[in-house]
Amino acid sequence: MLLVLFILSMSATGSSNVEEIKTQERLFLNSLGLSVRPRPSEHRQVPSVLWRMFQRSSGKDNEFLLTENDPCVVSEYGVRGNIVRFVQDQGRVVSRWSDGCPGCLEKHVFFNMSILQPVEQLSLAQLELKFHWDISGSPRFLLGPKALSVSLYHVLRSTLKGANHQANRILLLSQSIRLHPQPGWLKLDLTALAEIWRQPGRNYGLVLELQPYTLDLPDAAHDQAGNALPLGPDATLPELQASLVSVSLNPLQCHSRRKRSAVYLPVTPSTVCRPRRLYIDFRDVGWQDWIIAPQGYLANYCHGECPFPLSESLNGTNHAILQTLVHSLEPHSTPQPCCVPIRLSPVSMLYYDNNDNVVLRHYQDMVVDECGCR
Ligand SMILES: *[C@@H]1O[C@H](CO)[C@@H](O)[C@H](O)[C@H]1NC(C)=O
Numbered sequence: 001m002l003l004v005l006f007i008l009s010m011s012a013t014g015s016s017n018v019e020e021i022k023t024q025e026r027l028f029l030n031s032l033g034l035s036v037r038p039r040p041s042e043h044r045q046v047p048s049v050l051w052r053m054f055q056r057s058s059g060k061d062n063e064f065l066l067t068e069n070d071p072c073v074v075s076e077y078g079v080r081g082n083i084v085r086f087v088q089d090q091g092r093v094v095s096r097w098s099d100g101c102p103g104c105l106e107k108h109v110f111f112n113m114s115i116l117q118p119v120e121q122l123s124l125a126q127l128e129l130k131f132h133w134d135i136s137g138s139p140r141f142l143l144g145p146k147a148l149s150v151s152l153y154h155v156l157r158s159t160l161k162g163a164n165h166q167a168n169r170i171l172l173l174s175q176s177i178r179l180h181p182q183p184g185w186l187k188l189d190l191t192a193l194a195e196i197w198r199q200p201g202r203n204y205g206l207v208l209e210l211q212p213y214t215l216d217l218p219d220a221a222h223d224q225a226g227n228a229l230p231l232g233p234d235a236t237l238p239e240l241q242a243s244l245v246s247v248s249l250n251p252l253q254c255h256s257r258r259k260r261s262a263v264y265l266p267v268t269p270s271t272v273c274r275p276r277r278l279y280i281d282f283r284d285v286g287w288q289d290w291i292i293a294p295q296g297y298l299a300n301y302c303h304g305e306c307p308f309p310l311s312e313s314l315n316g317t318n319h320a321i322l323q324t325l326v327h328s329l330e331p332h333s334t335p336q337p338c339c340v341p342i343r344l345s346p347v348s349m350l351y352y353d354n355n356d357n358v359v360l361r362h363y364q365d366m367v368v369d370e371c372g373c374r
């Protein structure tokens with residue numbers, strides 16, 4: 001209903017009060033779990049796993065994010081949730097050399113976890129690191145570094161000595177990965193840590209130390225004799241993509257519901273209460289810059305009379321049946337019951353949030369399937 005009001009006032013000509021439209025836009029954004037309208041500064045590529053999940057949820061089978069038994073499970077990750085975010089790394093490259101590791105590339109990794117609302121329950125935070133080394137353009141590296149020694153630290157505090165100081169960090173992972181010719185991947189469950197990061201002032205991020213070495217000298221990276229191939233200032237550095245996949249559950253937006261069945265809306269003209277076709281095009285509302293998909297959806301609405309005698313197909317309550325009876329006797333004192341949605345179904349949306357993260361979110365009660373007199 002809110003949505004219909006909002007759309008109607010958006011399309012109303014001239015006379016509409018701008019403030020009122022703003023209020024309705026804000027209310028609708030709130031119902032989507034957003035405090036402000038996102039204004040992404042860049043349009044990041046949508047991770048393929050999110051596309052697959054979105055397409056599956058919008059497909060004919062309406063599998064959605066959900067499994068049949070539990071309405072709020074993200075089956076791809078096997079955890080409860082109705083929001084999947086690809087949180088973007090905001091850390092920067094600190095230096096090419098660090099205290100404990102000469103010749104290392106040192107990179108700060110930071111994920112802003114305050115984008116999660118306090119009500120959300122974090123089910124999973126998985127760090128995904130992708131290393132890609134494009135050495136095709138620099139032939140002198142062809143025989144050079146083809147593997148990477150990776151050390152990942154949790155930064156405990158921020159001091160003048162810096163995040164790379166031993167006392168300020170805890171080693172989470174130390175591993176070597178092959179980089180060439182395939183990109184190298186690392187995945188790490190950081191759910192407990194991400195929960196700490198949600199608390200104000202507790203997020204100092206991670207530090208990554210990367211040291212390339214050649215596969216011909218497998219021990220080179222750890223060789224104290226100085227055989228490790230140092231990174232010259234002009235060396236081609238591996239490209240690093242870091243993201244945190246977070247799956248969370250907003251319990252307020254997750255109740256057990258029947259899955260949507262194919263709904264056939266009769267086209268015969270009728271004044272009796274029933275669902276009417278309403279397609280909402282996000283371009284009409286000017287939201288195409290932050291909603292990735294769908295471009296619009298069939299929301300429908302309820303409209304029509306609830307006349308006496310109330311037939312079974314109008315799904316009237318006992319009270320509504322009685323009210324139509326009273327209305328038929330005294331039309332001026334008592335109105336007809338109202339034609340309202342009695343069954344709604346969900347929609348999933350893929351969008352950019354205000355931090356340019358890609359978010360897949362499951363919204364219940366977005367589509368009117370059935371109407372009734374209440
Ligand atoms: C993290 O995100 C919140 C909410 O969008 C924002 O207010 C805050 O400035 C961000 N913090 C950083 C360090 O980017």
Ligand SMILES: *[C@@H]1O[C@H](CO)[C@@H](O)[C@H](O)[C@H]1NC(C)=O
Pocket residue numbers: 312313314315342343370
């Ligand atoms: C409403 O009435 C129709 C027709 O009798 C029926 O198919 C449908 O299941 C009813 N819906 C509910 C929610 O009771």
